[in-house]
Amino acid sequence: MNKSTSLKTKLLNSPYIVWSALFVIAPLIFVVYYSFTDIDGNFTFENVLSLTAYTDTIIRSVWFGVVSTIICLVIAYPIAYIMAHSKAASQRTMMIMVMLPMWMNFLIRTYCWMVLLQDTGIINTFLGKLGISPVHMINTPGAVILGMVYDFLPFMILPIYSVMTKLDPSIVEAAQDLGCNRFAVLRKCVIPLSMPGVISGITMVFVPSVSTFYISQKLGGGSFELIGDVIERLYLTPNQNNVGAALSMFLMILILICMAIMNKFSNSSEEGMVI
C-alpha cells in the first residue's frame, strides 16, 4: 500500500521534475558554466573579475530597486488595508483596478509613460495650457523609478491584501478590548500580523526592480543603465556572452542574499512567505 502510494507520488511528480531539470536547473548550470569559461571553453576568472567595471551600475540598480520598493510599500499598504476592509463588491472593483494595468503589455505601459512624461508630452502640454512652464521629467532617475513603481505596485498590493483578508476580525476586537485605540490596533496587531504579506511583497517588487531592463532605457534615456540593461547589451554583443553570464550569476547571488535576509525577518513572524 505504502509502496504503491509512493510510486504514484513519484509518477505524479515526474513531469514537474523533468520540467525543472530542463528549464530551471539546466539554464542555471549553463549560466555558471559560461561565467567561468572564456570563448573557447577554457576555465577562467576573467569574466567575474571584469565585473568591477560595472560597480556603478550595480550600486545604481540596487539603489533604484530599494527606492521603488519603499515607494511601492508606502503606497500599497494603505490601499491593501482599505481594500481588505471594504464591502465585498467594492473589494472586487478595486481588485480589478489594481490588476487592470497588468493586462496591458509591459512594453506598451512603458511607452505610455514616455508619451506622458516627454518634454513635449501630454503632461507638459497640459501644464502649458494652464500657463505653467514645462517640467523636465523624462530621462531623470525619478522617471525610471516611477516606471518601476507603476509596473510592480500590484505585486506589493496583492500579497499584503491577501494576508489582511485572512486576519481574524476578532483579533482586532481583542486588541480594542484590551485598551488599544485605532492607531494602537494598527501598530500592535495589524502591522505585525501582516508582516508575512509585506515581506513577500517586498521580495516580489525588489527582485524584478533590481533586474529590470527596458524601463530605464525608455524612461531614463540611456543615462541610467541598470544591471538588466547591461546584461541585455552584453548578450547582444558578440564575444561578450560570458561576461553577461557572469553578471547574471552575480545578480542571482545578490537576489538570493536579499531573499535570505527577508526570510530571516519572516521567520520571526512565523507565518512564512506567500512566495
Add this chain to the structure above:
Amino acid sequence: MENNIIIDLKNISVAFGDNQVLKNLNLYIRDGEFITLLGPSGCGKTTTLRIIAGFTAPDEGQVYFEGKLINNVPPYKRHVNTVFQRYALFSHLNVYENVAFGLRNKRMKEKEIRETVKQMLELVNLKGFERRHINSLSGGQQQRVAIARALAVNPRVLLLDEPLGALDLKLRKDMQNELKNIQQRLGITFIYVTHDQEEALSMSDTIVVMNNGIIQQIGTPKDIYNEPKNAFVADFIGESNIVDGIMRDDFVVDFSGHRFDCLDKGFAKDEAVDVVVRPEDVDVVPLEKGMLKGTVTSVVFKGVHYEMIVDIGGFKWMIQSTDEQQEGDKIGLYIEPDAIHIMKKSEYSGMFGDYSSFSEEYDELSNAEEPEEADGEEG
C-alpha cells in the same frame, strides 16, 4: 453578593438586515454575580455580549454601566473584557506578551507587568509557559491564556463567550470548576455564554434563558429547573414530560385522565395549562398502585439509571428509574404533588415534551437528514 447593578440593558433591539436578532431585551446584572446566557445556537447570545463590550451598537435601547449611559463609549474605554468564542489570541506574540498586552496599553511599569503576568499565569495554572508560542499550545492551554489575558487588566466585568466549547468533557469539567473558583476568588462579575444547560446549572448564580432574541426566563438555576416559565424553558433545561392539563382548582390538576394534587395555585378555574413532570420525579410502582398506567416501549441503560419510554394513553413519557423494566411490561406510575409543575399556556405549548418521536432509529434518521433538528434537544 451585593445588590449593586453594574450593567443594565434597556429595551435593546438589534437587526442585521431583515434578521431581527434581539427583540426589546431588558436585563440587569448585579456586581459580582455569575450570570449565564443560555440558549440554542443563533439565539443572540454573542450579540448580547458584543453590545455590552461595545463591538455592536444596538439599533435601539440603552446600555448602562453603573448607572452611566455607555452607548457611545468605544470598547477600549469600557471596564469590560472579553474571552472570545475562538480565543482570538495574538499569534505573533508569546504567552507572556499576550497576557501583558492589556497592561502595556495601560502604560504599567515593567516590574508591575512582570508581577501581574506571573500572578495571572499562576491563577490559570500555566506557570512556566511564558516563552511558549501561542500555536504550540493545546486548546485548553490557549483557553487559559485567553482568560489570563482578559483578567490581567483587572476588569470589573468579564464576558466569556462559550469559553469551553472546544474542550473535551473531562477538561471542560475541570475548567468549569477553575473558572468558578477564579470568579469567586476575584469577586468579578462574569457574564458567561453557553448552550450547555448542565454547565449553566452548575456554575451560575443567575441563568438567562434566551430563544430567538427574546429572554424566556431569568432566575436561579433552581428556579429555572424546578419552575420553568414555559415549555421551551422546561424542554431546554433537562428532560421534561410536558402534557396538556386542566387546572380544576387551586392545588388540583387533571391530566392524562387522572386527578392530581399539586402545589400550584392562582390559575383560573378550568384553565388549560401545560404540566411539567421531570423524568426522575416519576416513581415506578406495581400496576394496581399506579396513578397512571402505561406500557414500557423502550429501555436504555444510562449508567446511573435506566431511561424508559412509557406509553400512557398514546402519550409517550420519559421516565428514569434505577429499577430495570422490560420492554412490553405494564407498569404503574406514581407522581408526588411536588413533582408536578404547572405552566401557563405559551406559544411553545405542544411543541416540546412528548417523547413519541424519541427513539434510537429516529435519532439516526433525523441526524442524517436534518442535523439542525437536534439543536434544541442537545445542549
